[in-house]
Amino acid sequence: MRRIAGVLLLWLVSVATPLAADQPELTLPVACDLGRTCFIEDYVDTDPSDGQRDHACGIKSRDGHRGTDIALLSFEAMEQGVSVLAAAPGVVAATRDGVQDRAISPDTRDQIEGRECGNAVRIDHGGGWQTLYCHMQNGSIAVKSGQQVQAGDVLGLVGLSGLTNVPHLHLGVLKDGEVVDPFNPGNRDTCGAGGKGLWRDAPGYDRAGLFTAGFSTSVPDLDTVSSGAARMQEATPDQPLVLYAHVFYAKPGDTLTFTAQGPDGEVFATLLDLEAPQAQLFRAFGRRAPETGWPEGAYRGYVVLQRDGRVLAARHADIGVISR
Structure with missing residues (x-):
């Protein structure tokens, strides 16, 4: 079943002081093995029209999608527990917990109004840079606002909360409140912009x-x-x-x-x-x-x-x- 697009913004009051002006260098924010126990489902939509286009000019996105989705292979994997990790050092700016883990349906859509991101953590990396981690398991949030974290620290577990019907983590990257594609942070209008983007080790891409x-x-x-x-x-x-x-x-x-x-x-x-x-x-x-x-x-x-x-x-x- 095609997963439903998540809404990225968790606009809670920040308690953090910016740490540094440099852009963050990201590591994989899920404790999984890409290509074996997880995969990248969708990328940021770079098409300004009603269509969809990922950073490599492929179709692995959805209209208006604002982040990178890392999906597990099954619900059973989610139930076993897969950690969500801080992608870069920073200070926890906001958290939300208490949203039920369940696949969204037309009957339940109104119940998550304003909480489409589900259970989530937002981290401030300084210089206007933030990362947002959506759809985490109910009751799994392991950090608090104001807490300093390092890359790889556990934030919680991959879940099924918010506007989704498949277990996955939605990673959003923001600069001064604007969405940034970590694979193409310069918004260059080219196919497969090249380089590693914001990643320490850029995940591989395949258009299939x-x-x-x-x-x-x-x-x-x-x-x-x-x-x-x-x-x-x-x-x-x-x-x-x-x-x-x-x-x-x-x-x-x-x-x-x-x-x-x-x-x-x-x-x-x-x-x-x-x-x-x-x-x-x-x-x-x-x-x-x-x-x-x-x-x-x-x-x-x-x-x-x-x-x-x-x-x-x-x-x-x-x-x-x-x-x-």
Whole structure:
């Protein structure tokens, strides 16, 4: 399921005195292994129009997105606990805790009005530079306003609070209150601006990814996948369960892993090779219902896109089996 855009600003009163005028040098703000246990989902949107464009002129962003999203591979990983780390030395300017961890829905959207960033920490690095850490786990905030931190200090845990439906950390970088892309801090209007940006060791970039994943009750076609019409929220016990994925810019040799779990455990697991991918494609995998029917309850699927064993993207999908 495509994650919903988060709102970046946690405008609480700062208690800190600026430390230095130099721009910060950032380290990875999540205690994970990029390409193995986490991946960069989205970048700052550099397109001033209604479209989307990341710093490399790819499409790994969303219209108006104001930060860098580092996503975990599963909800189970979040439940095990993954630390959010200070990306650079500074003083904690503000914190917020107490926002429930739950995937956002139209029914709950109004309940987080003004708290779209979820549980969060804002750090002042001096010289007008600040970093913002959004969507952290409820009750996990480990620092207080006015506390000095060093790069790598634990701020809390990756969570599911605020305007999101997937466990991830949204890292925002601000200079004098304005959003800065840490991969292209000079806002140069070039593709792949080059250099390491604000990073001590710039994370690698690949333009391939997943538009979406979803469950259906039959193998869909690309048109219904693209439009969203293929996505089913409910199925009956006698219907097939089919997990699909919409991929962009894959290369020959890339793989898609499809897994699904239900009330009785594993439903299916398979790996598909993408031998001749195009700019866009979709793949699907599923199972017919057993003779006794699927047990009623919640089912969750994951699709993971990999290249040479390195995770490029992942998506999840949910469906409920109910008797009608």
